[in-house]
Amino acid sequence: MADILIKGADTLVTMDDARREIAGGDIRISGGVIAEVGQNLPANGADVVHAKGCVVTPGLVNTHHHLYQTLTRAVPGGQDALLFGWLQTLYPIWASFGPEEMRVSAMIGLSELALSGCTLSSDHLYLFPNGSRLDDTIEAAHEVGLRFHPTRGAMSIGESDGGLPPDSLVEDEAGILEDCIRVVDRFHDASDGAMVRVGIAPCSPFSVSRDLMRDAALLARDKGAMLHTHLAENDEDIAYSLEKFGCRPGQYAQDLGWTGDDVWHAHCVKLDAQEIDLFAKSGTGVAHCPCSNCRLGSGIAPVRQMRDAGVNVALGVDGSASNDAGNLVAEARQAMLLQRVQNGADAMSAREALEIATRGGAAVLGRYDCGQIAVGKRADIAVWDFSGVESAGSWDAAALLLAGPTRVRDLFVEGRQVVRDGQMATIDLPRVIERQNVLARGLMAR
């Protein structure tokens, strides 16, 4: 494959260790890796991508999603419900999914992410009805071309045991662990530049037993895989933890081995000062999901306090049943705005929010080979066209979050072009959208 030279960006926002921003910046990509960063680099036979009029950033990193939920956006019964009621509306619909629903919905979610600048996404799949498997989403990511960190989720406490999900959506715990081992052994790649890394991710502390939480942590450590779950999402969540476990979620996590730099928790809206301190000291990561928190009325996560304490914070769009969009650059804007609502206009700059969305996400996922534009890092790069109406008249690259655009012109993952001129270059997206809508209509008719 020939080298690629991204040439003459108005501003190249590197997010490297010095946070350099280069006017008229160029990047040479060679074999999936960033080979050179500078100005006026010679073409030397490379394919040239002109970036005049563009801002170029590292690809954005999404650390929390449930891709299958793109098939249940704006479901009427779930539009205005609180978390637990929302889940009870959606569980019966999800129970009728199968492998095709998993694969097509993942292709839609990943394409939406790609078009919004995302090059690396995690996914949290915790239900496997009718023969669906984690493999279905991994296949989808391979087709779309994004770097992918799927996590093998699980629920084992169904309605008959006092849990929320219907019994048809829960699995027995021995079978869960067995399948975790299968998918890690089959797909997990620990090497630099890996396109797939698998994590282990019981849905939440209240949807599996204490034993499974502990066993999952032991298994993950044994395999060198990361751990992920939902934690401290809202007031109901804290009340449930105090009542059932006799402690706050942070304590519960710590007791079961769920803290450390190989763990990241989604939401953490209700962490108290002690828990923030615990996460900072242990290197435990947080996937902040501002739109979902707004949509479900969960509250404002203490991101300012977490960052000041030294917690690794990343961004997640969360599932499309609770956002319902999956636009990652818009999520970064929302993160910035939400901290300002609580803490004032100087609480979070556009550059800090972009840093959380790039380097921050890469760090939380343990991907120190990604998340910045620097020699030797993987070539995951977003090119944003600033010649459109949204950014007309803007003075600074901060307009990416303060104004627009909300869609990339070009996107490179491991040096491969995934988006070209604002369209998916890897798949026939209109055909996938058509199939998704047929599947959604089928679900509505049930």
Ligand SMILES: [Zn+2]
């Ligand atoms: Zn979630």
